Amino acid sequence: MLPDQNLVPPHLQAVQQRRIERITKSINAVKERLTTEINYWENQAEKLKLEERAGKPNTRLNYDNARRRVDELKGRLFKRLEELEQERHLSPKPPMVVGGTLIVPGGLLQRLLGNPQVNTVINTREKERVEKLAIEAVMAVERKQGFESRDVSANRCGYDIESRIPDTGELHFIVVKGRVRGASTVTITKNQIITALNKPNDFILALVEVPESTQLSNNNCTVRYIYRRFPRHSGFAVTSMNFGWQQLWNLGKEM
Numbered sequence: 001m002l003p004d005q006n007l008v009p010p011h012l013q014a015v016q017q018r019r020i021e022r023i024t025k026s027i028n029a030v031k032e033r034l035t036t037e038i039n040y041w042e043n044q045a046e047k048l049k050l051e052e053r054a055g056k057p058n059t060r061l062n063y064d065n066a067r068r069r070v071d072e073l074k075g076r077l078f079k080r081l082e083e084l085e086q087e088r089h090l091s092p093k094p095p096m097v098v099g100g101t102l103i104v105p106g107g108l109l110q111r112l113l114g115n116p117q118v119n120t121v122i123n124t125r126e127k128e129r130v131e132k133l134a135i136e137a138v139m140a141v142e143r144k145q146g147f148e149s150r151d152v153s154a155n156r157c158g159y160d161i162e163s164r165i166p167d168t169g170e171l172h173f174i175v176v177k178g179r180v181r182g183a184s185t186v187t188i189t190k191n192q193i194i195t196a197l198n199k200p201n202d203f204i205l206a207l208v209e210v211p212e213s214t215q216l217s218n219n220n221c222t223v224r225y226i227y228r229r230f231p232r233h234s235g236f237a238v239t240s241m242n243f244g245w246q247q248l249w250n251l252g253k254e255m
Contacts, residue, residue, distance in 0.1 A: 016090055023084050030084070034077040041069045134178025134208035135160055137221040141206075141255045147172070158195035159203075173199055178208040178221075183245045190240060200228050207245075207252050224252025 045066035052059040135151055142149040142163045149163035153176070161174040175192045186207070196203045205226040226248065 012090060019090065020088060023087055027081060027084050030077065030080050034073055034080075038070055038073045038077070041066050041073065045070060130178045130180060130210050131176075133210055133221060134176050134206075137178075137208050137223050138174060138176050138206045141223050142174075149174075156191065158189075158191035161206075170202070172202050172204055174204045174206050176206045176208060178210055179245055180212045181209050182212065185242050186245050186248060187240050187242050193241065203228070205248070205252075207249055209249070223255045224249060225255055226252045 045063055048059050048063035048066055052063055131153075135153060138161055139149050139151065142161065147163045147165055149161050151160065152162050153160040158175075159173040160176040163172040163174060164170070165172070173195055175188070175195070177186045177188075179186060188205075196205070207224045207226065209222040209224075211220055
């Protein structure tokens with residue numbers, strides 16, 4: 001079946017149904033209004049005719065005017081009903097394309113333009129996978145040190161990992177930022193900034209560099225920790241802050 005055979009019939013049916021409803025209302029309204037006027041002038045003509053037979057003067061002229069008015073109204077009624085009946089009939093034409101939209105993925109466009117940062121652009125699924133690998137890599141570092149750590153990233157409490165030192169019971173609150181190698185920026189949220197400011201001695205910013213590969217594993221991730229070094233919060237209206245990845249990376253201690 002051709003495209004117009006799929007598109008035209010449903011559209012025609014919808015338009016025709018709306019038009020028939022409108023035309024039916026118009027026909028009823030026209031009939032009611034003009035028929036009322038016709039009946040009025042026919043009654044007037046009959047009265048004038050009776051007055052003329054009774055010998056009342058000047059009635060002939062008024063009678064003729066009344067009859068002309070009746071004929072005029074009947075003509076208007078016939079013409080208007082004929083026009084409305086013609087409007088019932090629709091003749092569909094094949095659809096015409098009047099415009100189009102070309103959707104180009106942003107990553108492809110940037111790559112075609114030669115943007116050097118295209119290699120750092122990853123889709124949502126890849127981003128989630130990188131973040132998961134980053135948390136797993138940090139958990140492995142904590143376990144290697146003998147600490148008891150658990151993933152609390154789903155709680156959105158201002159940090160991603162809560163790590164406990166068994167001997168002292170001391171807790172470390174770790175924010176994990178995983179990026180594919182070559183990333184330019186990293187974003188720290190308001191909750192994470194507040195956690196860093198409220199717990200400066202227990203807060204750790206863990207940076208995880210993940211290789212750009214289809215076979216990602218936490219075994220080949222590089223982890224660096226930043227201890228007790230964090231810029232002051234810029235104000236309560238700030239929802240997040242962006243930092244240069246390489247600058248933070250240079251501040252970190254490799255684990």
